[in-house]
Amino acid sequence: MTAPALTSYRSAAPAGHDGFAQLLWAEWTKFRTVRGWIVGMMVAGLLTVGVGLLSHGECGSQASASAPVVTGGPACTSPLGPGGEAVTDGFYFVHRGMGSDGSITARVTSMTGSYSPDGVSTQDLKPGLQPWSKAGIIIKASASEGSAYAAMMVTGSHGVRMQWNFTGDAAGLGGAVSAASPRWLRLTRAGDTVTGYDSLDGTHWSVVGTVTLTGLPPTALAGLFAASPDYAVVTSRSAGGGSGSGGPSQATAAFDRVALRGARPAGAWTGTAVGGAPGGSYPVLGYRQSGGGLVVSGSGDISPVPPAGEGSVANTLVGAFAGLIAMVVVAAMFITAEYRRGLIRVTLAASPCRSRILAAKAIVVGSAAFVVALPAVVAATLIEEPLARSRGVFIDPVPVLTEVRVLAGTAALLAVAAVLALALGAVLRHSAVTVTAVIAVIVLPYFFAVPLALLPAGAADWLLRVTPAAGFAIQQPYPAYPQVTSAYTPGNGYYPLAPWAGFAVLCAWTALTLGLAMYLLRRRDA
Amino acid sequence: MSADLRDALRAEWTKARTLASTGWLLLAAVVLTVAVSTAVAAAVTCAAGNCTEDPARISLTGVDLGQAVVAVLAVLMISSEYSTGMIRITLAAMPRRTTVLAAKAAILTALVLAAGTIAVLGCVLAGQIMLRGHGIDPAHGYPSLSLGATSVLRAAAGSVLYLALIALLSLGTATAVRDSATAIGVVLGLLYLFPIVGAVMGGSHLGRLVQQIGPMTAGLAIQATTGLGHLPISPWAGLGVLAAWSAAALLAGGLLLRRRDV
Numbered sequence: 001m002t003a004p005a006l007t008s009y010r011s012a013a014p015a016g017h018d019g020f021a022q023l024l025w026a027e028w029t030k031f032r033t034v035r036g037w038i039v040g041m042m043v044a045g046l047l048t049v050g051v052g053l054l055s056h057g058e059c060g061s062q063a064s065a066s067a068p069v070v071t072g073g074p075a076c077t078s079p080l081g082p083g084g085e086a087v088t089d090g091f092y093f094v095h096r097g098m099g100s101d102g103s104i105t106a107r108v109t110s111m112t113g114s115y116s117p118d119g120v121s122t123q124d125l126k127p128g129l130q131p132w133s134k135a136g137i138i139i140k141a142s143a144s145e146g147s148a149y150a151a152m153m154v155t156g157s158h159g160v161r162m163q164w165n166f167t168g169d170a171a172g173l174g175g176a177v178s179a180a181s182p183r184w185l186r187l188t189r190a191g192d193t194v195t196g197y198d199s200l201d202g203t204h205w206s207v208v209g210t211v212t213l214t215g216l217p218p219t220a221l222a223g224l225f226a227a228s229p230d231y232a233v234v235t236s237r238s239a240g241g242g243s244g245s246g247g248p249s250q251a252t253a254a255f256d257r258v259a260l261r262g263a264r265p266a267g268a269w270t271g272t273a274v275g276g277a278p279g280g281s282y283p284v285l286g287y288r289q290s291g292g293g294l295v296v297s298g299s300g301d302i303s304p305v306p307p308a309g310e311g312s313v314a315n316t317l318v319g320a321f322a323g324l325i326a327m328v329v330v331a332a333m334f335i336t337a338e339y340r341r342g343l344i345r346v347t348l349a350a351s352p353c354r355s356r357i358l359a360a361k362a363i364v365v366g367s368a369a370f371v372v373a374l375p376a377v378v379a380a381t382l383i384e385e386p387l388a389r390s391r392g393v394f395i396d397p398v399p400v401l402t403e404v405r406v407l408a409g410t411a412a413l414l415a416v417a418a419v420l421a422l423a424l425g426a427v428l429r430h431s432a433v434t435v436t437a438v439i440a441v442i443v444l445p446y447f448f449a450v451p452l453a454l455l456p457a458g459a460a461d462w463l464l465r466v467t468p469a470a471g472f473a474i475q476q477p478y479p480a481y482p483q484v485t486s487a488y489t490p491g492n493g494y495y496p497l498a499p500w501a502g503f504a505v506l507c508a509w510t511a512l513t514l515g516l517a518m519y520l521l522r523r524r525d526a
Numbered sequence: 527m528s529a530d531l532r533d534a535l536r537a538e539w540t541k542a543r544t545l546a547s548t549g550w551l552l553l554a555a556v557v558l559t560v561a562v563s564t565a566v567a568a569a570v571t572c573a574a575g576n577c578t579e580d581p582a583r584i585s586l587t588g589v590d591l592g593q594a595v596v597a598v599l600a601v602l603m604i605s606s607e608y609s610t611g612m613i614r615i616t617l618a619a620m621p622r623r624t625t626v627l628a629a630k631a632a633i634l635t636a637l638v639l640a641a642g643t644i645a646v647l648g649c650v651l652a653g654q655i656m657l658r659g660h661g662i663d664p665a666h667g668y669p670s671l672s673l674g675a676t677s678v679l680r681a682a683a684g685s686v687l688y689l690a691l692i693a694l695l696s697l698g699t700a701t702a703v704r705d706s707a708t709a710i711g712v713v714l715g716l717l718y719l720f721p722i723v724g725a726v727m728g729g730s731h732l733g734r735l736v737q738q739i740g741p742m743t744a745g746l747a748i749q750a751t752t753g754l755g756h757l758p759i760s761p762w763a764g765l766g767v768l769a770a771w772s773a774a775a776l777l778a779g780g781l782l783l784r785r786r787d788v
Contacts, residue, residue: 040708051719054736055726318726322719329711336707340609431707432605436598439714444591447718448566451725454584459569491725 102262585653
């Protein structure tokens, strides 16, 4: 008798449904079948768009709220630079024509200045230069505001600089200029290319920078200039406007050994106050021949206007705060509801590997938040910016990549905040406390730093460096220009951390909380 | 006082008193309020002695955070009954639903007034100590931070009232939406979104309007003792706006409680 061949029993049911994909699918099913959560996410999206639509007011409406000397504010009729950005272009310009090939050389032997400490009065002038008072040589497309230029200059306290087309800035020789230690400056033009040189002795020259000025006309203007930005004391509280006091200032520079090659048509020097006479006009603006040289006095600035407030594309993103609160509520409930209803026991029995559950939930809620937030912020921007422009608000353009970073970054910010709420919910297991805690660590530091406006700028900056609210740095659309003194505050859209660094701080907090949640989920009974 | 209301008050007081979370939340509200006030008062510096700071506003900054804890307490007062099913027993025992809500509101107001008074006194004391060290005191031309001054007394007493009104706003909202997470989200959104949106909109007409109608931006005008002319809304009118929000929330909550099944 032979033993019958034994075949082990196999169930007809398909094999094991315990892969991560199945877990993900299960969590997604839970998420999408609770109607309140889907409604909550939709509300988050609508709030993000709706609140964003309120963000831009009328043109010039901020002018009374903040000191005009400190903030750029929304410029209604600001001249635009070659890059399309709002600029200040006011200086005294002594010029002659220059052909498409030529050079200008000059020696600066002194630079002095004065300023009005109390505002518009020009009676009580104090001697002294501003840090970014500037005088030197310049090649400019025309004498109209915002035209392309390249300039070599000495500055109040930043040494020799080469600056071009308002946003460009490169450092040359350091130190202050004096009769004992003069500075030689040279610009050479070959077509659209302008190269700047500096020298201590007029013999040994070093290149500071070479730039291409697109569309520089065959006959440009070349000559000497002087400008001095407003004296400003920024006592900013990081508030939307920032407060401060200040007044106009003036710089006077003495030039000699001025040599212009390639001049066309040959003619005498002509003086022009570019941008018109500045406010609180100085009686001494202009130029005079002195010995073999020229003395030029100017006021104003040649610089970009750092976009702030209504002029910032980031303004439209204020709706993200509303969306964030709604998403935090949904994400917290995604885990706390399991505890309240006892569903967590079923979940853990079905999938005993507890950390994976939290990971699956994080992926589901994070992706859902991102997918809802991205169209919302894009829609808010697409709808609101043309509306604001039609009301006359000038909004500085940003490069496409920056715009993508700002919009996708805001959506990612909401997604990470949702994951943080989920993780904290798993730690605290109580929905109301979780929602309050997440809002307290993300929204409240921003609230204390920006609208409350009571903290000194330093303390406010630290709040936006170390708390999860640092993530809002991802929304910064414009760089802070080191060559322009302005109120670079969070309220104006400038954060103390670089965009990705700030976002990394938020991610680090979230990862830490998620780790703690996984640890506690494994250690605690459900 | 009708027997109904007295019984309801006693029942709600027993519930509030015997929950551990009530005591912890009240303690957290007091501690956080005083701690934030102390930190802000310590951080504020006035180098030249000519800044435009309002000593009372600085000292009472903690209320901006403390109100969130008060809101949690108020929301849980009713929504925890919904999440545990206790509400069915409550309403079976006391079928007059408006009376139940009134009793809850009364007990909550009493608790918040008591805790708020302690917190605000702590804030004023902390402000007096910290700000004197920074030269923000009467010797440097700043208004005194003593409760004897009418404006400071208004700011302090008004802050206590403010906290009570925030509690009532939260209770009304939670009664209307029943779920604790949603309720606290709605309340904190109402509180913090108005100042953030208002700040973004700057000094525009619409921005000022946002500041005037926001429950927090209007209500906290009561804390101002200097520069009253620059406020978006006058102190008592601001507290009135908040009171209107609270009344509307309680009314909506009360109506829904009467009309709805549990």
